[in-house]
Amino acid sequence: MRKVIMAVAALALVAGCVESPEMTDAEWINELVANSDHCRASDLDGTGNPASGCKSGEDIPLPEHWFRQLTTESSPELILENDPVAGVCTVTVINQLEAELIIDTVWDGVFDPGSKVINDTRYVRLIVERDENEMSHGGWHIVSVTPAEHMLTYGEQEVFISSMTIYKEDQLIWACTDPGEFYRVDSQLPRLFEGDLVRMEATIDHLNPMYDPPFFVIAHGPLSDHSRHLMYDNGLYGDKTADDGIFTYEWYVEYTGRWQRIAVDVIDGDTFADQIEENYDSGAWGIRFLN
Ligand SMILES: [Ca+2]
Numbered sequence: 147m148r149k150v151i152m153a154v155a156a157l158a159l160v161a162g163c164v165e166s167p168e169m170t171d172a173e174w175i176n177e178l179v180a181n182s183d184h185c186r187a188s189d190l191d192g193t194g195n196p197a198s199g200c201k202s203g204e205d206i207p208l209p210e211h212w213f214r215q216l217t218t219e220s221s222p223e224l225i226l227e228n229d230p231v232a233g234v235c236t237v238t239v240i241n242q243l244e245a246e247l248i249i250d251t252v253w254d255g256v257f258d259p260g261s262k263v264i265n266d267t268r269y270v271r272l273i274v275e276r277d278e279n280e281m282s283h284g285g286w287h288i289v290s291v292t293p294a295e296h297m298l299t300y301g302e303q304e305v306f307i308s309s310m311t312i313y314k315e316d317q318l319i320w321a322c323t324d325p326g327e328f329y330r331v332d333s334q335l336p337r338l339f340e341g342d343l344v345r346m347e348a349t350i351d352h353l354n355p356m357y358d359p360p361f362f363v364i365a366h367g368p369l370s371d372h373s374r375h376l377m378y379d380n381g382l383y384g385d386k387t388a389d390d391g392i393f394t395y396e397w398y399v400e401y402t403g404r405w406q407r408i409a410v411d412v413i414d415g416d417t418f419a420d421q422i423e424e425n426y427d428s429g430a431w432g433i434r435f436l437n
């Protein structure tokens with residue numbers, strides 16, 4: 147009997163939690179990830195100011211109203227890439243999102259929207275490590291994260307973010323050209339405080355541009371007035387050079403107490419051309435910020 151008690155106590159020590167000595171490392175990691183703000187699937191929420199209709203000569207105006215409405219979100223699927231026994235593990239977290247794009251393309255002052263089905267997959271990768279001295283989550287904690295990347299689950303995606311850069315008072319504070327890149331959560335995430343003058347820039351790849359404009363670029367996060375804003379490549383509103391392919395949104399940070407995520411989102415021009423056709427096409431990157 148004494149042997150059994152000692153064995154249980156030893157197990158509890160290894161697991162780092164006396165209440166649940168039976169939990170495996172994989173289960174602890176699952177619990178850690180499920181409760182982490184780094185994995186929240188809220189990057190593309192929000193409504194915004196629809197901004198101006200369109201520039202002269204453009205085929206596609208912005209919709210009068212548009213927003214995304216989440217229908218269902220799967221529980222995250224976790225892929226552990228190396229054996230947690232080593233005390234360090236790379237984790238891919240995959241969320242399937244079903245949503246609708248609510249869109250009203252008729253500028254008549256009446257909200258009479260159609261909807262387009264959204265099937266998105268959201269990928270984020272984490273490096274987790276186990277610290278024998280920590281009690282919570284079996285000692286596991288998140289060391290590094292990648293940005294979350296949204297991809298279409300079905301259908302042909304033609305629009306992709308190719309870079310995302312954040313400046314504070316003209317100083318570069320965060321940059322990404324590959325959504326597979328890891329950032330240490332203690333030192334390499336953007337830090338944004340209310341009142342900071344921040345400029346976010348993004349570049350886009352479109353595989354098959356058909357319209358003018360070929361796509362719309364949208365900032366999400368602790369923006370001003372609304373949590374979603376159009377980004378511009380017109381040399382105005384903080385954009386350094388017109389028509390150089392770098393889209394910009396510059397603002398004084400607000401609302402940092404809400405979802406602490408900042409994202410860039412591109413929507414194909416033809417998705418905004420009507421409110422009926424099932425042709426939702428969009429890509430996005432989002433990252434947690436600290437303050
Ligand atoms: Ca309308």
Ligand SMILES: [Ca+2]
Nearest residue numbers: 379385387392
């Ligand atoms: Ca520009």
Ligand SMILES: [Ca+2]
Nearest residue numbers: 304414416427
């Ligand atoms: Ca498309």
